[in-house]
Amino acid sequence: MAEEVKVLRFWTSPFSGRVELALGLKGVSYEIFDEDLPNKKLSPLLLESSPIYKEVPVLLHNGKPVIGSMTIVEYVDDTWGNGHPIVPKDPYERARARYLASFIDDKIIPNFRKACWLEGEEQKRGMEETKENLKILEGEIKGKKFFGGDDIGLVDIAANYVAFWTGVVQKVTGVSLINEENHSNLLKWSQRFLSSDVVKGTLPDREELTALYQAARDAILAKKALSAN
Amino acid sequence: MAEEVKVLRFWTSPFSGRVELALGLKGVSYEIFDEDLPNKKLSPLLLESSPIYKEVPVLLHNGKPVIGSMTIVEYVDDTWGNGHPIVPKDPYERARARYLASFIDDKIIPNFRKACWLEGEEQKRGMEETKENLKILEGEIKGKKFFGGDDIGLVDIAANYVAFWTGVVQKVTGVSLINEENHSNLLKWSQRFLSSDVVKGTLPDREELTALYQAARDAILAKKALSAN
The missing domain is CATH 1.20.1050.10 (Glutathione S-transferase Yfyf (Class Pi); Chain A, domain 2)
Structure with missing residues (x-):
């Protein structure tokens, strides 16, 4: 059976990046699903997979959800044990x-x-x-x-x-x-x-991340300037 | 070599209780060191073992500190692997x-x-x-x-x-x-x-825990009554 590995993520999230890095080190192919966090519109798949936290990242392995970035990283190491070792053995x-x-x-x-x-x-x-x-x-x-x-x-x-x-x-x-x-x-x-x-x-x-953070920074400064008037 | 297992704990802490329970399930003998949390006087051993968190519980196994209650529980399962199983194998x-x-x-x-x-x-x-x-x-x-x-x-x-x-x-x-x-x-x-x-x-x-919590509750109520005057 072909394995199905999906990552529900957001492109700026370091926590999502951890999951992708663990999969990358193991050489596991995966499909990316970007959540629309800026508009707070979470996909039905995310809400169903992570009903408590409602957060990225979620790993879906053959349809089963794994939640929490470091828990996912350890799961990846446990599941694809033969590749690049991630968790120390001792x-x-x-x-x-x-x-x-x-x-x-x-x-x-x-x-x-x-x-x-x-x-x-x-x-x-x-x-x-x-x-x-x-x-x-x-x-x-x-x-x-x-x-x-x-x-x-x-x-x-x-x-x-x-x-x-x-x-x-x-x-x-x-x-x-x-x-x-x-x-x-x-x-x-x-x-x-x-x-x-x-x-x-x-x-x-x-550059894209810098532009996004710059926009966030500008918004904070504009709000501050407004409230000072 | 005889193993040396010490638990730095506080008697009311459920997090300390987790560590003792994991050791108990494995049948590991350990020595208890109660920290003086009410007077905020932490032992030199605790401060040296957990310089970042400065919190109970700490497990000292042959002098080496393990920190974080659930990390300790997993460590106990990894170290005394043959006893009662704690972490699922799958x-x-x-x-x-x-x-x-x-x-x-x-x-x-x-x-x-x-x-x-x-x-x-x-x-x-x-x-x-x-x-x-x-x-x-x-x-x-x-x-x-x-x-x-x-x-x-x-x-x-x-x-x-x-x-x-x-x-x-x-x-x-x-x-x-x-x-x-x-x-x-x-x-x-x-x-x-x-x-x-x-x-x-x-x-x-x-009863001892109830008495301690009751005293804390009474102190909150007394402070409230005072501030209302």
């Missing part, structure tokens, strides 16, 4: 990789977003937290090619936002958090990660 | 169990807490969300002995809050959310789960 390394992936989801991404997109006290706190978070991540990657060793693994996939999205967000918002002086190892890792052809195939077009 | 069932465990952490517990401990609009929203959440959980357990089949598994462990803590919280706060009319299967599951000797060994004393 129980302790595995637990540590899951912990670092949670750290990226619970701390790094939300704090980075706060630091770049919010204002006042919340932004300030976001910046302080991000500096601490990045220090930890810089320490984790120091002396290594990838977070799990010599090739892309679970934590690298979780950190795709750090490698790619942060650059675009910093450029558009003018906030500078990642720099050569303090994060030289993280920046080298980003370059290494982004030079992988499989990774490249899962990233949004940089 | 990749799809495994992904689904992880998804339901996330649902309990992301939705059920925070919404239930809001519904019971907060007031006004936030409480109202918490109650509405909890009703929806419980409907889903009731549907998941219907026709089954445990969430994963005939014995306690990953989702049951994640749902320990639902089986035990919700009863105490409802009694103390007077909020009634789980009832025979709408949640007969969930209540039957709770009884089944709580009748396990291993589970019993990981629960706080009901």
Whole structure:
């Protein structure tokens, strides 16, 4: 039986990108279904597949839904076990990789977003937290090619936002958090990660993403100018 | 070499209880270290083991820290693989169990807490969300002995809050959310789960927990009375 693999996603979402990257590393072909998030019109397929979260990404494997980006990444590794290994085999390394992936989801991404997109006290706190978070991540990657060793693994996939999205967000918002002086190892890792052809195939077009974020930024500034009048 | 297994925990924490339950199911002996959370005095061992989250529970296995309650539960299953099985072997069932465990952490517990401990609009929203959440959980357990089949598994462990803590919280706060009319299967599951000797060994004393929650409730009411004057 031919396998049917569908990804319900949104093109700007790093979480969707993780799923595509895991499938790409395994050499699994999949069909993309882009949800209309800007107009908040979710497809019946998404609503039926993910009735609780109603979020992208969803993986549909032979019609069965798998939900949650890192859960999907682990599912892909479990299901197509013979390809590129993603989750470490050693129980302790595995637990540590899951912990670092949670750290990226619970701390790094939300704090980075706060630091770049919010204002006042919340932004300030976001910046302080991000500096601490990045220090930890810089320490984790120091002396290594990838977070799990010599090739892309679970934590690298979780950190795709750090490698790619942060650059675009910093450029558009003018906030500078990642720099050569303090994060030289993280920046080298980003370059290494982004030079992988499989990774490249899962990233949004940089110019299109920049234009979208710029429009969001302009809208925020226009609203602010209006409210000041 | 004798194994050294330590659990840094707090006696009222359902998340700590999950770790103890996983170890208990595997028949692993462990040493308990209670953190002084009420006085916010964390032990040097906790701060050193979990520098990012600074939270219980932490499992120390031969000195190596494992962090995050569900990550610890999976680590216990990976490490003591021959005992009672916790994580489903089938990749799809495994992904689904992880998804339901996330649902309990992301939705059920925070919404239930809001519904019971907060007031006004936030409480109202918490109650509405909890009703929806419980409907889903009731549907998941219907026709089954445990969430994963005939014995306690990953989702049951994640749902320990639902089986035990919700009863105490409802009694103390007077909020009634789980009832025979709408949640007969969930209540039957709770009884089944709580009748396990291993589970019993990981629960706080009901009267002590009730007294602690009652004191917290009294403090909230006293503060409210004071601010109304």
